[in-house]
Amino acid sequence: MKQKIGLVLGVALVMLWCLLPIAWILSLSFKSQDAVSNGTDPGFLPLDSFTGWDNYTAVWDDEQFRRSILNSLGISLIATLLSVILATLAAYAIARLEFRGKKFVLTVALAIAMFPVVSLVSPLFDLWRTIGLYDTWPGLIIPYMSFTLPLAIWTLSAFFREIPWEMEQAAQVDGATSWQAFRKVIVPLAAPGVFTAAILTFFFAWNDFVFGITLTSTENARPIPAALSFFVGPDPFQRPAGLLAAAAVIATIPIVVIVLLFQRKIVAGLTSGAVKG
Amino acid sequence: MSSTYVATPEVDAGKTPPAGSDRSRAEGRLAAKLVAPAVIVMLVVTAFPILRALWLSFYSYSLTAPDDREFVGLSNYITALTDSLFWRDIGVTVLYMLVTVAIELVIGFIFAMVMHRVIFARGVIRTSILIPYGIITVVSGFAWQFAFTYQNGFVNGWLPFIDEQFNWFGDTTPAVIAIMVSEIWKTTPFMSLLLLAGLAQVSEDMIEAAKVDGATWWQRLWKVILPNMRAAIMVAVLFRALDAYRIFDNIYVMTAGAVGTESISFLTYRQTIEQFQLGMGSALAVLLFLSVLLVAFLIVKLFRVDLAQARGE
Numbered sequence: 145m146k147q148k149i150g151l152v153l154g155v156a157l158v159m160l161w162c163l164l165p166i167a168w169i170l171s172l173s174f175k176s177q178d179a180v181s182n183g184t185d186p187g188f189l190p191l192d193s194f195t196g197w198d199n200y201t202a203v204w205d206d207e208q209f210r211r212s213i214l215n216s217l218g219i220s221l222i223a224t225l226l227s228v229i230l231a232t233l234a235a236y237a238i239a240r241l242e243f244r245g246k247k248f249v250l251t252v253a254l255a256i257a258m259f260p261v262v263s264l265v266s267p268l269f270d271l272w273r274t275i276g277l278y279d280t281w282p283g284l285i286i287p288y289m290s291f292t293l294p295l296a297i298w299t300l301s302a303f304f305r306e307i308p309w310e311m312e313q314a315a316q317v318d319g320a321t322s323w324q325a326f327r328k329v330i331v332p333l334a335a336p337g338v339f340t341a342a343i344l345t346f347f348f349a350w351n352d353f354v355f356g357i358t359l360t361s362t363e364n365a366r367p368i369p370a371a372l373s374f375f376v377g378p379d380p381f382q383r384p385a386g387l388l389a390a391a392a393v394i395a396t397i398p399i400v401v402i403v404l405l406f407q408r409k410i411v412a413g414l415t416s417g418a419v420k421g
Numbered sequence: 422m423s424s425t426y427v428a429t430p431e432v433d434a435g436k437t438p439p440a441g442s443d444r445s446r447a448e449g450r451l452a453a454k455l456v457a458p459a460v461i462v463m464l465v466v467t468a469f470p471i472l473r474a475l476w477l478s479f480y481s482y483s484l485t486a487p488d489d490r491e492f493v494g495l496s497n498y499i500t501a502l503t504d505s506l507f508w509r510d511i512g513v514t515v516l517y518m519l520v521t522v523a524i525e526l527v528i529g530f531i532f533a534m535v536m537h538r539v540i541f542a543r544g545v546i547r548t549s550i551l552i553p554y555g556i557i558t559v560v561s562g563f564a565w566q567f568a569f570t571y572q573n574g575f576v577n578g579w580l581p582f583i584d585e586q587f588n589w590f591g592d593t594t595p596a597v598i599a600i601m602v603s604e605i606w607k608t609t610p611f612m613s614l615l616l617l618a619g620l621a622q623v624s625e626d627m628i629e630a631a632k633v634d635g636a637t638w639w640q641r642l643w644k645v646i647l648p649n650m651r652a653a654i655m656v657a658v659l660f661r662a663l664d665a666y667r668i669f670d671n672i673y674v675m676t677a678g679a680v681g682t683e684s685i686s687f688l689t690y691r692q693t694i695e696q697f698q699l700g701m702g703s704a705l706a707v708l709l710f711l712s713v714l715l716v717a718f719l720i721v722k723l724f725r726v727d728l729a730q731a732r733g734e
Contacts, residue, residue, distance in 0.1 A: 151535065151538055151539055154531070154532075154534070154535035154539070155535060155539055155542060155546060157535075158532050158535055158536070158546055158549065158550065159545075159546065159549055161528075161532075161553075161606070161609070162549040162550055162552050162553055162610065163549060163552070165553075165561060165564045165565065165568070165606060166552060166556075166564075168564055168567075168568055168575070169560065169563070169564040169567075172564075172567060179573075180567075180572075180573045187575065187578070188575045230458045230459040230462060231459060233455040233456070233458065233459065234455060234456045234458075234459035234460070236455060237451070237452040237455040237456045238456070241448050241449075241451060241452040241455075242445065242448060242449075242452075243448065243449045243452035243453065243456075244449065245453075245456075246452075249456055249459075249460055252460060252463055252464070253463065255467075256463050256467050258663045258713060258717055259467060259710065259713070260666075260667045260686060260689075260706075260709050260710055260713050261667070261669075262667070262669060262686040262687075262689045262690050262706065262709065263470075263471075263474060263689065263706035263707070263709050263710045264466065264467065264470045264471070264474075264706075265690070265693070265694065266474070266693035266694065266699055266702050266703065266706065267469070267470035267471075267473040267474050267477070267703070268466065268470050269693075269694070270473070270699070271469065271470065271473070286462065286465065286466055287466050289462050289466075290462055290463045290465065290466035290467060291466075293459050293462060293463050294463070297459065322447075322451060347554075347555055350557065351555075351556075351557050351558060353557075353558060353559055353669070353670045353673070354669060354670070354690070357694075358690075358694050368557070369557050369558070369559040369560075369670075372557075372559050372560065372563070373559055373673065373674060383563075383567075385567050385573060388563055389563070389564075389567070392557075392559075392560040392563055392564070395557055395560060396556055396557065396560060399552075399555040399556060399557070400552065400555075402555065403548055403551045403552060403555050404548060407544060407547050407548045407551060408544075408547075410551055411547055411551070411614060411617075414611070414614045414615070414618075415614055415615065415617060415618030415621075
């Protein structure tokens with residue numbers, strides 16, 4: 145009985161932890177601009193200053209904001225697709241084939257995963273301007289791919305190890321080439337792993353901030369996190385809280401949708417990719 | 422779920438074709454073709470910029486006066502390493518890392534225990550815990566910044582020992598605490614999911630046996646559960662620590678580096694992107710990279726983590 149009460153309390157605590165800031169930003173997004181900046185309605189809930197959907201319509205009317213949503217969606221989806229294709233090929237080779245340089249690939253991936261992004265942005269800024277990739281979609285897609293490939297390769301090699309490879313050999317015995325065996329037998333079995341890698345890659349790209357603020361300068365390619373930080377000018381202490389909160393809520397919707405749809409797969413992917421003991 | 426991912430014996434063991442055979446050569450060629458694109462993309466964005474940063478770090482080079490570029494040898498490094506600002510930022514960064522990872526480890530473990538034991542509402546909890554993990558750091562930074570500001574936040578009203586008008590962003594210590602709260606909120610779920618995977622690997626039989634032998638709950642935790650999930654704890658700590666050491670987004674959003682909250686990543690960013698000091702910024706970038714390597718090395722040594730093994734390689 146005591147244990148049960150402890151568990152219920154624990155669950156309540158976890159839920160409160162996870163959802164309190166979400167509730168807070170939702171609440172802010174319904175408060176009027178005036179009330180927030182003058183501090184006339186400082187409580188948690190928007191009691192005196194409820195404005196309905198005003199902040200949302202105002203944000204949505206902003207052309208630059210809509211553009212940054214579109215940028216983020218396009219860039220993240222393309223980066224995810226390309227990254228997962230390359231990672232699948234590489235992870236298959238790592239899990240399955242004997243070749244020289246396997247250690248090298250894994251070491252490179254590990255080194256890149258722990259690389260401080262800030263160390264890279266200024267040379268990349270220079271290079272991108274020279275070759276014309278600055279402030280373009282590919283200018284962000286390529287860095288996102290480089291930084292999500294390590295995670296995708298690890299997650300996928302972990303999954304690929306679980307596949308009963310005898311089936312592929314059986315296909316080869318039946319006359320299929322290595323490539324055919326890979327495509328017809330392994331790809332369907334590996335699909336859940338590929339899917340997990342895709343979700344994690346999308347999370348990374350959607351969340352990125354450093355590349356977003358340094359490698360873009362206009363609404364051509366500026367993704368949503370960078371747009372949010374520029375939305376309001378340079379002073380971090382005088383921000384249009386209500387508008388910003390509404391924009392933040394809109395930017396969070398894709399993540400919440402993905403989480404709701406694929407909760408099981410994300411948990412499995414995170415844990416299997418990182419911890420195998 | 423994680424029980425399906427228990428390490429399996431090396432699949433290739435015993436079936437590697439003899440070196441030099443046609444089959445092994447064909448396999449090598451196929452592997453090269455499959456791996457090359459990924460490796461090339463990873464190197465394009467890292468190898469060239471690293472070499473260029475290294476090269477630029479020996480120059481005095483500002484984007485505002487590009488024609489005055491001049492070779493200055495180690496002078497940028499000496500300037501950085503003898504400047505108290507650099508060491509203050511290193512100190513603040515290490516503080517962010519130590520405090521957030523320590524707190525996240527404890528809270529993350531408690532959350533993992535709850536998730537491991539709970540039978541009802543499993544899906545709801547797992548869905549909720551993924552929200553902080555998935556949410557944009559900039560968004561959570563905003564949420565917490567507004568929560569802490571005294572004009573419109575709720576934090577002062579909820580903490581009885583804090584004055585209503587207390588300005589969290591007016592001084593280093595409270596501002597650092599506010600940034601840490603945001604960081605801890607965002608990344609504890611990640612930690613707890615990694616620990617959950619480790620918990621799932623501790624055999625229930627062993628825990629039962631300890632129970633039968635009369636071990637208390639506390640003894641079972643310290644003598645059975647924790648030692649058996651050592652690998653998972655190490656991996657979680659290593660990954661979170663390296664991430665925390667590179668802290669940037671939360672600081673940018675919450676204080677923009679004001680009142681001494683600046684991290685070493687932020688200093689590097691400020692020098693290169695805001696002040697266009699590419700030479701000095703590159704030297705800082707190299708120092709940042711070297712210090713990340715040092716942190717990784719220390720943690721691996723300290724915990725004796727075998728990453729290759731933890732990754733199942």
